[in-house]
Amino acid sequence: MKRHYLLPDISQAGRIGCSLPHLDVPSSELPPEELLRQELGLPEVSEVDLVRYFTALSKLNYGVDTGFYPLGSCTMKYNPKWHEDVAKLPGLTALHPYQSEQSVQGALQLMYRLQEYLAEITGMNATSLVPVAGAHGELAGLLMVKAYHQARGDKARKKILLTDSSHGTNPASAAMCGLETGVVASDARGDLDLKSLESMMNEEVAALTLTMPSTLGLFDPKIAEISQLVHERGGLLGGDGANLNALLGQTKFGELGFDYVQLNLHKTFSTPHGGGGPGSGPVCVKENLIDFLPTPLVTEDNGRYSFMSPPKSIGKMADFYGNFGVMVKAYAYLRSLGPEELKRISEDAVLNANYVKEKLKPHYFLPYDRTCMHEVVFSGKKQKAKGVATVDIAKRLLDYGLHPPTVYFPLIVSEALMTEPTETESKETLDNYIAAMIEIAREAAENPEVLRNAPHNTPVRRLDEARAFRQLDLRWEIDHQKK
Amino acid sequence: MRPKHRQKAHNRERMTGTMPLPYLPHTEADRSAMLREIGVSSIEELFHDIPERFRNAEFSLPPPLSELELKKELRQLAASNSNLDDYACFLGAGSYRHFIPSTVEHIIGRSEFSTAYTPYQAEVSQGTLQSVYEYQSLICQLTGMEVSNAGMYDGSTSAAEAAMMACSVTNRSKVAVLATVNPTYRDVLDTYCRGKNLPLVTLESGSESFPSDCACLIFQQPNFLGYFEQIEAYVQKAHDVGALVIAIVEPISLGMFRPPGDYEVDIAVAEGQPLGIPMSFGGPHLGIFACRKEYVRRMPGRIVGRTVDADGNPGYVMTLVTREQYIRRGRATSNICTSEALMALAAAVYLATLGKRGLKHVAELCYHKAHYAAQAIDKLKGYSLVFPQPFFKEFVIRCPVPPSQINQVLLKRKIIGGLDISHLIDNGMLLCVTEANTKRDIDILVETLGSL
Amino acid sequence: MNPKAYKYTKDHEWLCPEGDNKGKMGLANYAQTQLGDIVFLDLPAPGTQVEQFKKMGEVESVKAVSDLFSPASGKVAEINQKAVDEPKLVNEDPYDAGWLVRLELSSPSELDALMSSDEYDKYEAEASAEGAQ
Structure with a gap:
C-alpha cells in the first residue's frame, strides 16, 4: 500500500466527486443571518481520488468473500450474490415508509410472509420484524416480559436470570429495562445447573433467558425440565436466537418451551454483516405475548395487507418498520429453502463444527468434550502455560490468511477460542484451517516468539490499543486540511 | 397476524437427490469421510442432545424456488409497489428522497466492506476502521461537535440513547422533550423511558421555565413541522439547572444552517438516511450521534481511534471498549452491538463525494x-x-x-x-x-x- | 516483590499504614499484571466515606473493567492525581508511584483482617498456579 493518508490529504479547494443539478426555480430570500452557517469544513475530493482511496481501504479488509471467517456466535456464512441483486430492485428501495399502504402492497406482502415463515421455523405464533439488530430484539423481548407481568398485576417480578455463558448484550438489555439480573451457573457439562436455577427461580424472577444452543455450542438436553421449572414458578422463558443456525429444520423454539425468541436475520438467514451492520433482529412470540409485540405488525385481510398495532404493544422501537432492506435478502434466502433444505443447512453446520472439534482436540484443550452443535469452544490454556496467549494464536492465524475464531468468549472458558465454521464451507477449507491451527500449536511449543510478535504479514502489525485509549485521537481536525 | 391456511409440505423429491443445494459445498463422499473422522455413523447422531420428542418437527413452508424463479417473483412483487423513481x-x-451519487453504492457494494463484521481483528480490518475514523471526523465537521461515535440504529433510537446517557451523566431520572419533536421520535423515547422507568415530560415550545429536576432538554432543529425553533434562551435555562441539551438535527440542512456545535448543544443526534442512503421503506437507516468530548466515556456505540502499530506506523482500533456490553455487561453504556456500520460508510462516502x-x-x-x-x-x-x-x-x-x-x-x-x-x-x-x-x-x- | 510492611487483601490490593490513622492503598503487582495495560482510573472523590471490602471505584485496562474495593473503612483523604493522569504508573510502579487512594482510617483494628506480606506471597502463588492450569 501507498503511504498512509486521509481524505483531507487528497482534498483541494474546487474539487467535487459528482455533478449536481442547477437551481431551476427563482431563488428565495435567505433566512436571517444568525441561522446560517459560516464555515463548513468538509474535504473537496475528485471522484477518481475518492474511489481510489476507498478501494485501497477495502483491500485492507477481510470479509467472508476474502476467506474463511469462523467467528463464533456470528454465523459468518457465505452470502449468495443474487440476494444482493434482488435487494437493489428500485421497487424495493425507492419506497417511502409513509407511502399509502395501497401503494406498497408488494412490500407489505413480503413482510407478512417473512413474519409467517419465521413464526413457522421457530414454532411461534407471531413475529414482529421491527427490531433492527439482535440486541434490539433482546430489548423488545424483555420489554414484553415486563409488560406481560405488569398487565397481570404481578409487580414483584423485576429480575432476569441468565447464564454465566450468556452474551454481554443480555445483561445490558436487562439494565435498559430497569431489570436486575441474576446469574445461573453452568454445570460441569457446560449445561445450565438445574440446582442453581432451582434455588434462584422465585416470585421475583420475570424470566430466564437462554441462548439455545448455548454460547458453548452445546444443546442442553434438560430443556424441558428447565422450561417446566421456570413456568411452574410463574416466569417466562426467553430465547436468544443467535445460534438458530444449529436448529434450522430440526426443532422449534416454541416446542422447546420458549415464550419468545429473538432472531438475527444477518446471521442465520445469510445477509452480509456490513462490517457491523445493518442487521435485523425480529422477535417471535407465543400466544401469551402477541398483544405486547412492538408496533407495527403486518396483517392480511382478503389479500390486502396493512399495518396494525397490537392492543398492549410495548410501543414503537425504531423510526419505522425495521430494516426492510435486510428483510428482503433474508426473504430471498428463506424462499429458496424448503423444510428439507433447512435441515440440510443445520446438518452441515453441525457436521463442520464437530469435524473441526475432532481434528483439533489432540492439539488444543477442549473443556467440554462432547458432541457440539454449530460451533466448538476450545481453550488455549495448554499454550498459555507455555507463555502463548490466545490473542497470540489469533494473531498468528492472520499470517496464514485466515480470520481467527471469536476469542475470550464465553467468559467461563479461560483463553476461549470459539470456532463456528458454518455450513457454507467445504471440507478443503476446513482442512486448511485445521492444518494452520495444528501448525500454530506446534509453533507455540517450539517457537513461541513468532506467535507473540504476530501478525507479520498483515497491512499493519499489532496495534497499540493502550495508546489509542490513553491518547484519544478520534477524528482529524479541520487544520489537518491543506490550504 | 397468523396464517389462515398453510401450504402442505412439498414433495421432498422435488429437489433433494436431484440437484445439490448451492449453499452447501459438501459432496456425499465428503460427508461420509467427515463422519468417519468424527466417529459417528450418521449426521442424525450429532443431534442426540436434542430430546427425541422435540426432533423431527414438522415445518410447513412453501416449496423452495430457484434463483431464476425467485428473481421473477421478487421482480413482480417489487413492481406492485409504487416506486418513487x-x-x-x-x-x-x-x-x-435525496440524490445518491453512484460512488456510494459502488463503494459500499465492495464485498471486502460488506461481508466483514465488527472489526475485532484490527490488523485485517483497517479498511472498516479507517473509514469509521473518516466517518467520525466528517460527522464532527458537519455537526460542529467534538466527538462522534461510529453510528447507531436510526434517528429516534439515537435520541432515546442520548436521553439515557444524559440521565447517567447528570444522575437524574427525568427526561424533557419539546412537543415539536417528531411524534415518532417521542413514541420511541416513551418506549425506552418506560423501559428504564424514567418519567418523560413533554414541554410546549416557548415554555417559560425549564423543570429543574430534568436530566435533559430534547428539541429538534428544524422541528417536525419544518420551522426553526427560537431555542437559545431555552437552552440557557436548561443549562442553568444542570441539564444536558440534546438537539435532533437534519444533516443536509447543516450544509447551509448553523450546526448544533454552534449553539451550546451537549449531544447532537440525527437521522443519517439523507446522506446517501436509500429510503428502503424505512430501513436500514443510520443514527448519527455526536457529543462534547467530556462525555465521550458515557457514549453508547462503537468508537474508533487512531494509534500506531508495533512498527510505529499509523493504524486504527476500536477504542474505549470498556464502555461496551461485551466487556461491562450489565453496566455498559448501552446494549448496542450490531448497528448500521455499512450505512455509516455510505454517509462518509456521500459527504466526501459532495x-x-x-x-x-x-x-x-x-x-x-x-x-x-x-x-x-x-x-x-x-x-x-x-x-x-x-x-x-x-x-x-x-x-x-x-x-x-x-x-x-x-x-x-x-x-x-x-x-x-x-x-x-x-x-x-x-x-x-x-x-x-x-x-x-x-x-x-x-x-x-x-x-x- | 511484595513489600514487607504492606498489608494485602484477597482482591490483590495493598494498604500501607502511615501513622496518624492514615494509609495509602493501591493494586498489588499480581492485579496489575492480570489487568494488563491500565488506561483509566475511576477513583472516589476526596471526602467520600468508604467501607472495608466495599466497592469504591474502578480500574480499566484496554479490555477489562475491574472493581476497586477499599481495604479499610474511613474517608478518602487524597487520590493520586498523577496516576489518574497517567494510569500506566500503576503498571510500572504499583507499590510506590502508582498508589491510588490515601485513606483516613476510621477503625484501624480492621487491618487485622488483612494479610501480611508472607501470607499474601503464598496467596498470590496459589492464584498464579490456578491461572496457569
Missing part, C-alpha cells in the same frame, strides 16, 4: 425549491402556509379539504403528496421538497392542488 415525491417527515461545496449546494437547492413551492401553494385559493417562521425543506400547509382526499388525487397523477397531519393541525399537510424535485414536479403539484 417513477413518481414525484413530496413526502418527508423522517425519511427523505464535499464542502456540494453539500452547501444541495442544501440551497432544497431551501430554494421548498420556498418556491411554499410560496406558490400559499397563493392558491383555500391553501395557506401555516407557520411564518424560517424553514428548510419541510413546511406545513392548510388545505381546503382533508389531505387524505388530496393525496388520492395526487397519486393518480403520479405524485406522492405530503404527510397528512390533520390530527395535529386542521387539514394540515406536511410537505417536503428536496433537490430531487424538479421545477416541473413542483409546478404540477401546485397546479393539481389548485384544481381541487
Whole structure:
C-alpha cells in the first residue's frame, strides 16, 4: 500500500466527486443571518481520488468473500450474490415508509410472509420484524416480559436470570429495562445447573433467558425440565436466537418451551454483516405475548395487507418498520429453502463444527468434550502455560490468511477460542484451517516468539490499543486540511 | 397476524437427490469421510442432545424456488409497489428522497466492506476502521461537535440513547422533550423511558421555565413541522439547572444552517438516511450521534481511534471498549452491538463525494425549491402556509379539504403528496421538497392542488 | 516483590499504614499484571466515606473493567492525581508511584483482617498456579 493518508490529504479547494443539478426555480430570500452557517469544513475530493482511496481501504479488509471467517456466535456464512441483486430492485428501495399502504402492497406482502415463515421455523405464533439488530430484539423481548407481568398485576417480578455463558448484550438489555439480573451457573457439562436455577427461580424472577444452543455450542438436553421449572414458578422463558443456525429444520423454539425468541436475520438467514451492520433482529412470540409485540405488525385481510398495532404493544422501537432492506435478502434466502433444505443447512453446520472439534482436540484443550452443535469452544490454556496467549494464536492465524475464531468468549472458558465454521464451507477449507491451527500449536511449543510478535504479514502489525485509549485521537481536525 | 391456511409440505423429491443445494459445498463422499473422522455413523447422531420428542418437527413452508424463479417473483412483487423513481415525491417527515451519487453504492457494494463484521481483528480490518475514523471526523465537521461515535440504529433510537446517557451523566431520572419533536421520535423515547422507568415530560415550545429536576432538554432543529425553533434562551435555562441539551438535527440542512456545535448543544443526534442512503421503506437507516468530548466515556456505540502499530506506523482500533456490553455487561453504556456500520460508510462516502461545496449546494437547492413551492401553494385559493417562521425543506400547509382526499388525487397523477397531519393541525399537510424535485414536479403539484 | 510492611487483601490490593490513622492503598503487582495495560482510573472523590471490602471505584485496562474495593473503612483523604493522569504508573510502579487512594482510617483494628506480606506471597502463588492450569 501507498503511504498512509486521509481524505483531507487528497482534498483541494474546487474539487467535487459528482455533478449536481442547477437551481431551476427563482431563488428565495435567505433566512436571517444568525441561522446560517459560516464555515463548513468538509474535504473537496475528485471522484477518481475518492474511489481510489476507498478501494485501497477495502483491500485492507477481510470479509467472508476474502476467506474463511469462523467467528463464533456470528454465523459468518457465505452470502449468495443474487440476494444482493434482488435487494437493489428500485421497487424495493425507492419506497417511502409513509407511502399509502395501497401503494406498497408488494412490500407489505413480503413482510407478512417473512413474519409467517419465521413464526413457522421457530414454532411461534407471531413475529414482529421491527427490531433492527439482535440486541434490539433482546430489548423488545424483555420489554414484553415486563409488560406481560405488569398487565397481570404481578409487580414483584423485576429480575432476569441468565447464564454465566450468556452474551454481554443480555445483561445490558436487562439494565435498559430497569431489570436486575441474576446469574445461573453452568454445570460441569457446560449445561445450565438445574440446582442453581432451582434455588434462584422465585416470585421475583420475570424470566430466564437462554441462548439455545448455548454460547458453548452445546444443546442442553434438560430443556424441558428447565422450561417446566421456570413456568411452574410463574416466569417466562426467553430465547436468544443467535445460534438458530444449529436448529434450522430440526426443532422449534416454541416446542422447546420458549415464550419468545429473538432472531438475527444477518446471521442465520445469510445477509452480509456490513462490517457491523445493518442487521435485523425480529422477535417471535407465543400466544401469551402477541398483544405486547412492538408496533407495527403486518396483517392480511382478503389479500390486502396493512399495518396494525397490537392492543398492549410495548410501543414503537425504531423510526419505522425495521430494516426492510435486510428483510428482503433474508426473504430471498428463506424462499429458496424448503423444510428439507433447512435441515440440510443445520446438518452441515453441525457436521463442520464437530469435524473441526475432532481434528483439533489432540492439539488444543477442549473443556467440554462432547458432541457440539454449530460451533466448538476450545481453550488455549495448554499454550498459555507455555507463555502463548490466545490473542497470540489469533494473531498468528492472520499470517496464514485466515480470520481467527471469536476469542475470550464465553467468559467461563479461560483463553476461549470459539470456532463456528458454518455450513457454507467445504471440507478443503476446513482442512486448511485445521492444518494452520495444528501448525500454530506446534509453533507455540517450539517457537513461541513468532506467535507473540504476530501478525507479520498483515497491512499493519499489532496495534497499540493502550495508546489509542490513553491518547484519544478520534477524528482529524479541520487544520489537518491543506490550504 | 397468523396464517389462515398453510401450504402442505412439498414433495421432498422435488429437489433433494436431484440437484445439490448451492449453499452447501459438501459432496456425499465428503460427508461420509467427515463422519468417519468424527466417529459417528450418521449426521442424525450429532443431534442426540436434542430430546427425541422435540426432533423431527414438522415445518410447513412453501416449496423452495430457484434463483431464476425467485428473481421473477421478487421482480413482480417489487413492481406492485409504487416506486418513487417513477413518481414525484413530496413526502418527508423522517425519511427523505435525496440524490445518491453512484460512488456510494459502488463503494459500499465492495464485498471486502460488506461481508466483514465488527472489526475485532484490527490488523485485517483497517479498511472498516479507517473509514469509521473518516466517518467520525466528517460527522464532527458537519455537526460542529467534538466527538462522534461510529453510528447507531436510526434517528429516534439515537435520541432515546442520548436521553439515557444524559440521565447517567447528570444522575437524574427525568427526561424533557419539546412537543415539536417528531411524534415518532417521542413514541420511541416513551418506549425506552418506560423501559428504564424514567418519567418523560413533554414541554410546549416557548415554555417559560425549564423543570429543574430534568436530566435533559430534547428539541429538534428544524422541528417536525419544518420551522426553526427560537431555542437559545431555552437552552440557557436548561443549562442553568444542570441539564444536558440534546438537539435532533437534519444533516443536509447543516450544509447551509448553523450546526448544533454552534449553539451550546451537549449531544447532537440525527437521522443519517439523507446522506446517501436509500429510503428502503424505512430501513436500514443510520443514527448519527455526536457529543462534547467530556462525555465521550458515557457514549453508547462503537468508537474508533487512531494509534500506531508495533512498527510505529499509523493504524486504527476500536477504542474505549470498556464502555461496551461485551466487556461491562450489565453496566455498559448501552446494549448496542450490531448497528448500521455499512450505512455509516455510505454517509462518509456521500459527504466526501459532495464535499464542502456540494453539500452547501444541495442544501440551497432544497431551501430554494421548498420556498418556491411554499410560496406558490400559499397563493392558491383555500391553501395557506401555516407557520411564518424560517424553514428548510419541510413546511406545513392548510388545505381546503382533508389531505387524505388530496393525496388520492395526487397519486393518480403520479405524485406522492405530503404527510397528512390533520390530527395535529386542521387539514394540515406536511410537505417536503428536496433537490430531487424538479421545477416541473413542483409546478404540477401546485397546479393539481389548485384544481381541487 | 511484595513489600514487607504492606498489608494485602484477597482482591490483590495493598494498604500501607502511615501513622496518624492514615494509609495509602493501591493494586498489588499480581492485579496489575492480570489487568494488563491500565488506561483509566475511576477513583472516589476526596471526602467520600468508604467501607472495608466495599466497592469504591474502578480500574480499566484496554479490555477489562475491574472493581476497586477499599481495604479499610474511613474517608478518602487524597487520590493520586498523577496516576489518574497517567494510569500506566500503576503498571510500572504499583507499590510506590502508582498508589491510588490515601485513606483516613476510621477503625484501624480492621487491618487485622488483612494479610501480611508472607501470607499474601503464598496467596498470590496459589492464584498464579490456578491461572496457569
